Amino acid sequence: MIEKRWIHFPPFTSEQEQIAQSLAESLKVSPSLATLLVQRGILDFDQSRDFFRPDIKHLHDPFLMADMEKAAERLIKAIESNEKILVYGDYDVDGTTSVALFYGFLKRIYPNLDYYIPDRYEEGYGVSWQGVEWAEANGYTLIVTLDCGVKSVDKVTVALEKGIDFIICDHHRPGDELPPAAAVLDPKREDCLYPYKELTGCGVGFKLLQAFCIKQGLDPETLYDYLDLLVVSIASDIVPITGENRILAFYGLQRLNAKPRTGIKALIQISGISGALDITNVVFGLGPRINAAGRIKHAKEAVRLLLSEIEEEAMEFAEEINKHNSERRNFDSSITEQALFMIENDEWFSNAKSTVLYKEDWHKGVIGIVASRCIEKYHRPTIILTQSHGKAAGSARSVPGFDVYEAIEECADLLEQYGGHTFAAGLTLPLDNVEAFRMRFNEIVSSRIQPDQLVPMINVDMLLELENITPKFYNILRQMGPFGPGNMTPVFESRNMTLVGRPFLMKEKHIKFDVKQNNSAVFTAVGFGMGHFYPDIVNGRPFSICYCLEENNFRDKKTLQLSLKDIKLH
Structure with a gap:
């Protein structure tokens, strides 16, 4: 095994120390929690309030995005002229959730539209020639792309000659030339002054609908019903959960946990996820299943599930997608084995x-x-x-x-x-x-x-004495979520552990043991894939740990446990 590097957060300046102390006093939290806030750029009471209680009213004005006025006007013109609109999305999670959100919302007020997802193997990524031909053959005069299109200069040019306009909603880096579309929405355009650059493709589509609602005098809050789809895209596309994404993810998770749409509810059930959903179990529980449709068969199946409103039908779709995911896992496992064998030999x-x-x-x-x-x-x-x-x-x-x-x-x-x-x-x-x-x-x-x-590295936020870990500490820590890139789950290091009892080796791969430090309470530590540490630990070799805190709910009894990231033997 490659030994990992533990990279500690740089020591605070005296000014940062004072800010942390001031925050601890004004928020009535421990110095450790105040330190975590300062590390995340939270420097005063007002910023803390916005961080702990994200407000959907703080979303940016969509018209700050380059071409948004043009995009909204073109969409309205298409609807007023009863044009056929094609919602065109990529085949991954971001693309399929984008299509479900955009098509699902627009279908409620405008019937003359359909959606199109390219075949991963026959057409490849982005706008395809087959897609343009299909749109022409079926009389579509406006295509709205989601999570793709910003580099499709040739296809958009040809489509324009055929009388097909494009509104492009993308978040990938543009090339040297933008397509000749009616509008190109992409926060990563060099000439785009939109304040937040890290939206997903689904997020850009959401902003277009937000602008559309404002223009049409519709209540933008009707869009918030679709935030469960948007948070799935944010989590699965591994974008920073900062700024606007954090607000959207915060409310999206609320929606996902309180009232998910029928298709997602079926997917949650089939995934076997128990307890509250967070970014992590969306990434590992829902994302791979949605992706599996496009990997194994066709991503249209994922959109069909996400749009489904009948429970029995949704469960059928979810079961089918779950089968694709099992098949995907088998391919993944056997090809990984072959690849590693090739490297090793x-x-x-x-x-x-x-x-x-x-x-x-x-x-x-x-x-x-x-x-x-x-x-x-x-x-x-x-x-x-x-x-x-x-x-x-x-x-x-x-x-x-x-x-x-x-x-x-x-x-x-x-x-x-x-x-x-x-x-x-x-x-x-x-x-x-x-x-x-x-x-x-x-x-x-x-x-x-x-x-x-x-060399793989683990970013360690701080040294923490086990005696500082209390239910109150964990409760405040949890409210610092949603965690993800840009606001990762805090990782702590605790040194000179005292083993309590004998460690367990689970399935020859995982390790579980009880530890304490000086006069602290006893905590259970679990390390998946860390079975190789067992011989040293069972033989009493001194060690330090780095870990995240999590709540274990076993037989309705909740306890705090240490989810190990690594062990350092001394």
């Missing part, structure tokens, strides 16, 4: 600073997941390629601090197509170029990646 692969693997029969729908699994074992930028329509098609994933999109861009002359962002990207290249690409990509990574980027 080839000296060049083992010693390289990157991983680029190709096998013609790997399932295209899971190669992104396999890339992530390889990074868990070999912490370095990874690209997994398979054969698709006579080409090598791949998914790239990166490690913190390394821009994989930039590295791929430097190999553009070997590629036919690529797109994505810092930590994840997709690419297509001729089969004959795979080896040359592997060598070039590894050269680029080797020349730029820092040695410490090749």
Whole structure:
């Protein structure tokens, strides 16, 4: 196992110390909790109030986004002229939730529309030629894209010649040229002054509907019924849960827990999630199942589920999607095994600073997941390629601090197509170029990646004495959510643990033990995948732990336990 680096939050300046002390007094919280707030940029009472109690009234004016006026006007014109509108979304969670939100809302007030999701394997990512042809054949004159389209200059140009207009709602980095659409909504446009840049594709679609409601004199609050879909996109697309996303996620989780729509309720039941939903169990419980529809069969199935309003029908759809997810897991597991075997049994692969693997029969729908699994074992930028329509098609994933999109861009002359962002990207290249690409990509990574980027790290927020962990401490800590990128669940380090009783080894892979520190209460610590620490701990070797706090509810008895991130032996 690679030993992880524990990276501690930089020590506070004297000014930050004073702010933390002042916050602790004004909020009547412990110094540790006040420190966590200051680390997150919360510096006074008013900011604390907004942080602990996000207010939906603080959402930005949608008309601050470039082209929003044009987009709203074009949508209204289409409705007033009874044009056929096509809602076009990507096949992942962000795309399918976007379509369900946009189509679901608009369908209630306007009947002349339909939705279209491209086939992952036949059409690929983004606006496809098949999609444009289908829209033309069926008489659509306006296409609203969601979570795609900002780089589809050629398709939008041709569609325009056929009398089809576009409103593009995207959140990916635009290329050098914007498509000639009626409106291009993308906070990442260089000329866009919208204050928050990290919306999902679903979030951009939500902002367009918000603008539409304002223009049409509709109560924007009717849109809030759709926040359960929006929070699923925010969680699953791994965007920062800061600013506007945090407000939307906060209210979305409330909706998800109090009154989820029929399709999502069925999905929650089939996922076996118990207790309150948070960002984590949306990411690991709901997201993969919604994604599985597009990976194994067709993402239209996911949209159909999300739009379903009849319980029996929704359960049928959810069960079908759950089967796809089980199938996806089997592919994921066997391909990961093959990929790791290839690395371990080839000296060049083992010693390289990157991983680029190709096998013609790997399932295209899971190669992104396999890339992530390889990074868990070999912490370095990874690209997994398979054969698709006579080409090598791949998914790239990166490690913190390394821009994989930039590295791929430097190999553009070997590629036919690529797109994505810092930590994840997709690419297509001729089969004959795979080896040359592997060598070039590894050269680029080797020349730029820092040695410490090749070692997994754990960001530790602070040292914490176990005696400071109380139900009140945890209750306030929990209110600092929703947690996710930009506001991660706090990670604590506690040193010089005293083992209480004998540790348990579960399924030869996981470890569980009771610990205390000096005169503290006894806490149960659980470390999944940390069974390799068992021999040292059972033999009494001293150790420190880093962990997150969580509540364990067993037989209606709630206790605080330590969810281990790592163990450091002394």
